[in-house]
Amino acid sequence: MGDTIQSVERAAAILRLLASGPRQLGVAELARALGLPKGTLHGILRTLVHVGFVEQDDTTGKYRLGATLLHLGSSYLDVNELRTRSINWADALAGRSRESAWIGTPHEGHVLVIHHVFRPDDSMQTLQVGTYLPLHASALGKVLLAYDPYGESITPPLQAHTKRTLTDPARLEAELAQVRARGWAAEMEELTEGEVAIAAPIRDARGLAVGAIGIRGAVERLAPGGDLHMEFVSYVRDAARAITRDLAR
Amino acid sequence: MGDTIQSVERAAAILRLLASGPRQLGVAELARALGLPKGTLHGILRTLVHVGFVEQDDTTGKYRLGATLLHLGSSYLDVNELRTRSINWADALAGRSRESAWIGTPHEGHVLVIHHVFRPDDSMQTLQVGTYLPLHASALGKVLLAYDPYGESITPPLQAHTKRTLTDPARLEAELAQVRARGWAAEMEELTEGEVAIAAPIRDARGLAVGAIGIRGAVERLAPGGDLHMEFVSYVRDAARAITRDLAR
DNA sequence: CGAATCGTTCGGTATTGCCGAACGCTGGCG
DNA sequence: CGCCAGCGTTCGGCAATACCGAACGATTCG
Structure with a gap:
């Protein structure tokens, strides 16, 4: 250094x-x-x-x-290989699930959104590419935390975004263990009231989790009555596996 | 300096x-x-x-x-006042015209796209925020050229994107005069085959053209048989005037 | 109308970062 | 299989460079 x-x-x-x-x-x-x-x-x-x-x-x-920074930032999107390889799969995921699809990568203690496909047949959504999501209160973030080899990116205090946000480090760690065990993460109204998200890890050729892909939508569609519809989980995991396979080539 | x-x-x-x-x-x-x-x-x-x-x-x-540049670039969008004030109007324009709406500003000899609303009820479009459009071969660009107070941003040779692109500076200048006369610009398959665009200027409080707003879509919807449907022109000009009024406050 | 704060200018100074040569390494060609 | 050309990186000496702090108008606020 x-x-x-x-x-x-x-x-x-x-x-x-x-x-x-x-x-x-x-x-x-x-x-x-x-x-x-x-x-x-x-x-x-x-x-x-x-x-x-x-x-x-x-x-x-x-x-x-x-304004030059806006152009430089969008040039980054062309350079980013993870994004380039993922775009088609994210489109497909949004199409199958009929929900918005998201791809994120860890950056400076947050999840950096590098791709975002709007929910089909629904307009008036604002694009979130380039924005940050919290690691502890998003499905993408939980996946990245769970598979982070350095495993110490969680720095309390954990900010509460809704009353369901996990703010207790111990409870979060327990959930991360569960994520590692089953290979995907969920986030139930922990970031925004009424919204639910699912995510799974994307691995590079060396097996490292370099990003995560997932969907996000209204609780009444994805988890009516609080029970996650497992077909959505399948969609997300399929997409994650497909991209991982793609990156390994 | x-x-x-x-x-x-x-x-x-x-x-x-x-x-x-x-x-x-x-x-x-x-x-x-x-x-x-x-x-x-x-x-x-x-x-x-x-x-x-x-x-x-x-x-x-x-x-x-x-990746930091991506985040800085998206932060620029929050800072940009033109964009912040225009978002709602762009949404409305896309809704009324049922076409994709675009906002651009001049930057380094190009049109920098600072906002882009997808066409309603149509998915699988890629977001163009942060990318450049050519000044001479886009409706947004023609508007910006026509109202550019310094009026010398046109530097030949003009690149031909399709066979209908205006590459002759004299013909372009004639068209710019027409744009100034009627207050809006059109672009008929001059950038992409089969696509047509309409744009009008956004002025700041001092009357300077600081940007342009417009729509873009398939020629068969916007100009069937080569004749531009004037209702679309009205939509675009209404939106431009609304934003201009907004900026003057 | 004054006082405080703003963004900007300017020149001396020694700190800063530039330079070019040398290093270990890799990959490809003979 | 070994050579060579190119890569990214390191390093130390030199002087050019960019930092600093005080002073300057302009502007704003009480």
Whole structure:
């Protein structure tokens, strides 16, 4: 772990800060947050504006993320092999289950959504590609936790999203053991009231869980009366196995 | 236009190169492309890997874009005010026209797609947010060109995407004059065979065209026999006017 | 109308990161 | 089977580089 280039790392820190909220930030705010002189930050910001990673508000002078980042981010999707290989299977999964299909990969203590197929015959859904889901309160996240070889990504306190969110580390660990035992995970209204999700692991050629695929939908369709319809579990596991097979080639 | 920080600018150049194609690039390739010593690039790359903007292939040692960029890019969508204010109107436009709705903004000689609503009751479409459309061969692009105050973004040669693409600058300029005269643009199979698009400008509080909104669909639905159904034009212009009004507040 | 805070400028300084040569390694060609 | 060309990586010396802090207008808020 040699040394890194100071200014590039600082530039990245600025971008992360700007991305952490929808608010625009000023030089002084950033200086306080990062503990750096205003002049230093201004130089980096000027460069970031020049390359299009950051834009400056004409009237207030405050800074926000730039459009170039949107294009770079979408380029990442083309590069990501897991996503490229999974797209067709995710489409098929959404078609068979008639629910929205999701693919996620672990990233910085969250599940990063790298693909999302809308539920067929239902409009007005917003795309979630690029957003984070919590590891402990999503089916995708439980799968990734359960099969994480380093197995210590769970850092309490666990945030409660609904009253059914698992916030007790011991109970979560027990559920992860169950996930490992049966090869899939469920999440019952633990992230959003009325929504249920199922997920299964995607493995690479070496057997490592590099991602997870699953579906998400209304509790009354996927688990009426609280009982998960096992046909949906089959759909998800089939898709996960198919992608795993695909990646092994 | 003072000076910028060398290493940050170089880091951005690396990211742009990595984003320019789905291929992974090695240190030597980047060194040749940028005309810099390998050692210098390695230092920057090490830093970019450290902050997650770049990932390194375990087996080949080559570099590709990192997942953090996907998250930063999607954060840009939250920050972008044009998009935030337009989402509801785009949904409504897609609903009324029963076609896919698009919002674009000018960026680096292209149209950057910042929002995309799928056609209702039709699945298996891939989301185009973050991708580029050509300025001269898309309805969104023609609108942006026509209302561009700097008016010199058209740089020949104009690439032909289909046999109906306008590649003659003079003919394009004539069409742009027509767009300015009537307030909306059409694109008839100039980008993809069998597809037609309509777009109208979105203006900010100062009257500047900051973006465009439009729809895109099969020629047999939008313009059977080559004649554009004017009701679709009304839908698009209504949506554009509504957003413009919204932005002025 | 003043005071506080904003984003920006600027020049001295020593810290920073650039450079080029050398390293071990891999893969392919003869 | 062994050579060579190319890869990604390491390293240390040098000086160019980018950091810093104080000062400057502009703007906002009380």
